[in-house]
Amino acid sequence: xxxxxxxxxxxxxxxxxxxxxxxxxxxxxxxxxxxxxxxxxxxxxxxxxxxxxxxxxxxxxxxxxxxxxxxxxxxxxxxxxxxxxxxxxxxxxxxxxxxxxxxxxxxxxxxxxxxxxxxxxxxxxxxxxxxxxxxxxxxxxxxxxxxxxxxxxxxxxxxxxxxxxxxxxxxxxxxxxxxxxxxxxxxxxxxxxxxxxxxxxxxxxxxxxxxxxxxxxxxxxxxxxxxxxxxxxxxxxxxxxxxxxxxxxxxxxxxxxxxxxxxxxxxxxxxxxxxxxxxxxxxxxxxxxxxxxxxxxxxxxxxxxxxxxxxxxxxxxxxxxxxxxxxxxxxxxxxxxxxxxxxxxxxxxxxxxxxxxxxxxxxxxxxxxxxxxxxxxxxxxxxxxxxxxxxxxxxxxxxxxxxxxxxxxxxxxxxxxxxxxxxx
Numbered sequence: 024x025x026x027x028x029x030x031x032x033x034x035x036x037x038x039x040x041x042x043x044x045x046x047x048x049x050x051x052x053x054x055x056x057x058x059x060x061x062x063x064x065x066x067x068x069x070x071x072x073x074x075x076x077x078x079x080x081x082x083x084x085x086x087x088x089x090x091x092x093x094x095x096x097x098x099x100x101x102x103x104x105x106x107x108x109x110x111x112x113x114x115x116x117x118x119x120x121x122x123x124x125x126x127x128x129x130x131x132x133x134x135x136x137x138x139x140x141x142x143x144x145x146x147x148x149x150x151x152x153x154x155x156x157x158x159x160x161x162x163x164x165x166x167x168x169x170x171x172x173x174x175x176x177x178x179x180x181x182x183x184x185x186x187x188x189x190x191x192x193x194x195x196x197x198x199x200x201x202x203x204x205x206x207x208x209x210x211x212x213x214x215x216x217x218x219x220x221x222x223x224x225x226x227x228x229x230x231x232x233x234x235x236x237x238x239x240x241x242x243x244x245x246x247x248x249x250x251x252x253x254x255x256x257x258x259x260x261x262x263x264x265x266x267x268x269x270x271x272x273x274x275x276x277x278x279x280x281x282x283x284x285x286x287x288x289x290x291x292x293x294x295x296x297x298x299x300x301x302x303x304x305x306x307x308x309x310x311x312x313x314x315x316x317x318x319x320x321x322x323x324x325x326x327x328x329x330x331x332x333x334x335x336x337x338x339x340x341x342x343x344x345x346x347x348x349x350x351x352x353x354x355x356x357x358x359x360x361x362x363x364x365x366x367x368x369x370x371x372x373x374x375x376x377x378x379x380x381x382x383x384x385x386x387x388x389x390x391x392x393x394x395x396x397x398x399x400x401x402x403x404x405x406x407x408x409x410x411x412x413x414x415x416x417x418x419x420x421x422x423x424x425x426x427x428x429x430x431x432x433x434x435x436x437x438x439x440x441x442x443x444x445x446x447x
Contacts, residue, residue: 064414068405071397078393086386094307095382097372103304104239105367107140113230113277117223119150132224132360134340140365143336144230144277146292147222147359151215154341155352159211160194161185161204168204176205186213214339214355222292222359228278231263232363235273236317238304240371245308249273249317264319271316275300277361283321295336295359297325304369315371324364336362 066072089095111129118124130136132145161168167183170176170193178191187209195203207213236249251258251271262272264279280298281288299322306315325334337360341353401411 064411066401066411068401071400071405074400075393075397078396079390082389082392083386086382086389090382090386094372096374096379097307097309098242098375098378099370099372100240100242101370102241103367103369103371104241106237107365107367108235109138109140109142109363109365110233110235111142111144111230112233113227115224115226127224132227134358140367141363143360143362144227145358145360146224146227146295147219148224149215149218149357151212151355151357153352154210154212154355155350156209157211158190158206158208159213161187161207162213162216163204164216165204168207170203170205171201182207186210210353210355214357218359220293222289225289225292227292228276228281228288230277232275232277232280233273234275234300234302234365236302236365236367238367238369240306243308243371243373245306245312245315245371247304247306247312247315249302252313266319270318275319280321280363281361284323286323291361293359295361296323296334297336297362297364298322299324300363300365302365302367302369304367304371306369306371308371308373317369335359 111133114126114128115132116124116126127145134143134145161182162185163169165182165185168185173191173193176189176191176193178189180189181187182189182205185207187207190206190208192206193203194206195201234249237246238248239246249271250273259272259274262269262274264270264272264275278288280300281291284298286296301320301322303318303320304315305318308315325336327334337357339355339357341355343351343353345351398415402408402415405411
């Protein structure tokens with residue numbers, strides 16, 4: 024009998040399976056087009072209401088302040104394209120005991136002379152004139168050039184950090200306690216090491232540097248130069264940069280640049296140093312293209328803050344000549360000076376509807392923080408928090424009858440809600 028019952032149930036399930044499947048699909052189809060909305064619970068509490076409005080006003084004020092001050096309504100481009108051309112002017116006279124009177128111009132003291140964004144201006148030097156290829160004693164200051172006998176100077180070996188090739192002889196001097204120097208083959212006499220206590224180009228602080236900067240923001244097709252646009256033709260030849268009087272003049276006095284870094288020119292000219300000239304373009308293209316101007320700042324780059332010290336900046340170069348007999352000779356210079364590195368950066372902004380809508384949407388979403396904070400107060404701080412929690416959260420039991428929302432009457436809705444109001 025039980026087997027017959029099981030067989031009949033299996034036949035019934037197989038006959039009704041298509042009908043049950045169709046019913047499930049129908050429910051899913053109708054559910055896909057249901058409209059769901061939030062349920063709002065009005066808490067008539069003046070304190071919480073005031074707190075809610077205060078939070079909203081603070082959020083609206085903050086979002087508005089950020090929106091205006093940071094220009095969040097603009098599309099911003101920071102990929103600036105730049106070109107820098109420099110030109111130094113000024114002359115100084117030097118009267119040396121070795122070379123006599125000499126006049127130094129930009130072609131002498133500016134290295135390299137082609138006018139790029141990185142340049143070196145000579146302010147002091149050590150000159151070793153009339154060097155020729157010969158045999159002479161190595162400098163005693165070179166440690167690898169010191170010797171006690173000829174065995175310390177192997178022939179053909181280069182002097183480490185020295186000036187030539189060892190010849191195999193040790194040249195002794197009586198006043199050095201049996202310590203001599205190796206004889207070398209090189210440019211003789213070897214380089215002098217005595218530096219002047221006063222920078223020989225001390226008047227270089229009056230030199231002027233003309234900086235011409237061309238910039239472009241490709242996304243906005245905007246190009247501009249830092250040369251001030253004016254109808255007065257006498258402005259550029261006569262102006263010198265001053266942040267108050269002539270903030271857009273592209274001609275800078277070297278002494279003023281050093282002073283703006285917080286250092287004295289004469290101190291830096293003695294041993295050399297590195298200076299950064301920063302050109303910042305912050306362009307608001309909504310106010311007009313002609314209102315886009317650069318701002319200049321100056322900083323010393325060769326400071327070591329960990330040990331509170333500065334480094335010197337120097338290098339060597341030589342000028343070669345031929346005498347009347349056709350023999351080569353040269354003048355060696357060890358120059359100290361100021362290296363200038365011109366660095367350009369900036370950004371441009373212009374109104375765009377896309378970032379405007381994005382920022383407004385973000386601000387509206389941020390207003391939800393007020394609801395979240397007030398809910399925390401009502402759920403966990405207020406005295407009647409249990410009552411508010413019952414009103415805010417409802418649980419639905421699985422055994423409650425499901426009514427068709429399309430035909431549900433007001434009385435049926437009350438019965439359904441009463442069924443759902445069981446404790447969590």
